[in-house]
Amino acid sequence: MTGHKRSGAKHHARNPHLEKRPSLTHFLCIPLVNSASITQLEKSLASFKEDYPFISSSGLPERRGQSSNDHVSRPLIPEGAIRPLGTLHLTLGVMSLPNRDRLDEAISFFKSLNLDELLREAERVALQKQAKSHNKYRSNRTKNATEDPPQFSQNSIQPLTASLESLHAIPRAKAATVLHASPVDSTARLYPFCLMLRDKFIEAGFITGDSKEKEEKSKKNDEASERQTKTADEPASPRHDEPDQSNTSTISDPYTAALARTPKIRPLLLHATILNTIYVRGRLKSAQGPSHTHQKRKNVQKRIEIDARGLLDRYKNYFTDNTRTTPRVLDSQSSSPRRKESPAQNDEQPRPKTDSSEVMNASARTEPQFPFIWAKDIPIDSVCICEMGAKRLPDQGLDAETLDLNKRLGEKYVVVAQRAILDSSS
Template sequence: MPPKKPIPTHFLCIPLVTAHSRPQLAASLSAFRSDVTSPVPLGFGLAEDAIRPLGTLHLTLGIFSFPRGGEEDGEARLARAREVLAGLKLREIWKGVRGNVPRMPGSDAEVGEEEEERPKITLRGLTSMQAPTQAAVLYAPPVDQLGLLQAFCERVRDVFREAEVMVDEGRPLLLHATVVNTVYVKNKREWNNGKAGNTGSSKRGRGGRGGGKWERLVFDATGIMDRYEDQVWMEDVPVEKVAICRMGAKKVVVDGEEDEAYEVEAEVEF
């Protein structure tokens, strides 16, 4: 039998919700939620719980598997990952990435000191993980014309790979901030009855523990993607930290508002 796939328990990420970004993201996500959950034809009829909560927004850099019990001690491996994170020199990594990019004449005068010291993130547009007509996950990609953010994130990820504490997913790193994910929709019957813009449907398969059945809800996202093609969700937000978070967002209250967020196991600041 082929070896079992590691069970994801934690992930490495750049948290996107900061004091600087929260007002931008809160306004963008609130307007988006109001629009896409409104009934057709003005909106798209998506379920409220398909829209990800503000506090969950992040860029995933890699996945960890630290299960408790079994042949390997998950707690010991998590402790090792914390050590690797604590040893990261984010400014040095960023400086090395920037040093590999040729400078255009006169560019020094246009680059601020803060941007020299850390990357800034702008999220623009909306893209589907799947074919747009059979979408289950929509995400906002970061603007990265020179590939600096991608290179920085790959170098950070590679430190954990070299330490052999990160799962090798066997695919390139895709930086994305998930905005819509139908896996969180609770009322699947309502979805399948055509409430999702009259395009809601499901795909069945087998998987998971014990080979049980799973159901993925899909919808036609072409209209939403067209409408939000140039949407700026947040702009020029400095990266503040890199964190190891536990899978499974928890309910929290921020400034009197209900939200969700991932439990932070450890973090390192710029």
């Protein structure tokens, strides 16, 4: 009997699922709040809160009992889920730096990187892919069409800018816990730059990945997220604010060369989190566990899920035309903009399943889409290493200007290292 117990103990000790993973302490990111974007983001968040008022967590239903038409009703957004203005950023990867020595190593490595050269390489990737796509398009129209690839500038390089557009859900639209906006870069350099920078940190052993178990569990969501990111970063059409729907089959993403390498970690999804239900206080307690072995989890707070299908539909096709000045009419009983529908298409018919990878329903895919813009032309001029866990900014004992800014930002992450992407001399 004793021998069996010892054998079981050894097996228990070797169980990889019971091994404690190192706690995450820092993350690599690109900040999005600066003098050019703060007012735009502030107005956009205020507009979002006005259109979709919060409800207290106590007013949320304990279980989702949704009918097939629930997606047309307004989503129940709990108070506290919207992220403070000062926390908006693009995460490139998370790190476990538990002591000062390890943190110093990461900062030293960060300072050793040539960010200028990474951006130049990102431009090479973008230009080569654009040339390949354009030549392929021309060759489909005329057999003898040839074109020299665009010339890469060895001297000056233009600073990065991006716009935050639309709204997407994680893990899926019908049961979302995170809503986020996508960065759109008309030069298609942002994604390969971020990907190559993250790879540097992975190769140096600083950025950590998900466990094998978690990777398998989230594989489908990752694939959907990657397709979504590619859509967001596709090269712009001649009219930068109006996607060319007719040529989407011939225009592919500009960073395929960067993605062609064997992935070392899950696909990178560049996103700015607008809403995350993990921050809601007084979240619902989880119901009974799937088996008696999970009784200890009875008191664990449950992540709140939001049916955001109608909300996403609205923000992915927010304006009536490419001037993006006139919002579509929002139905008083729905979170979706009104659209003309054929007689055979109505809410009584069963709808296909939707998730974060879907852009619009089938009836709207052939129409031009004009998504909501949270902020446009945001300078992407620095990269930071920050501490996990945003801190509330002080609201007293400060000069009037600082106090006002702190109230607007609400919270911020502590920056332990920051670098400009382009050196001032370049």
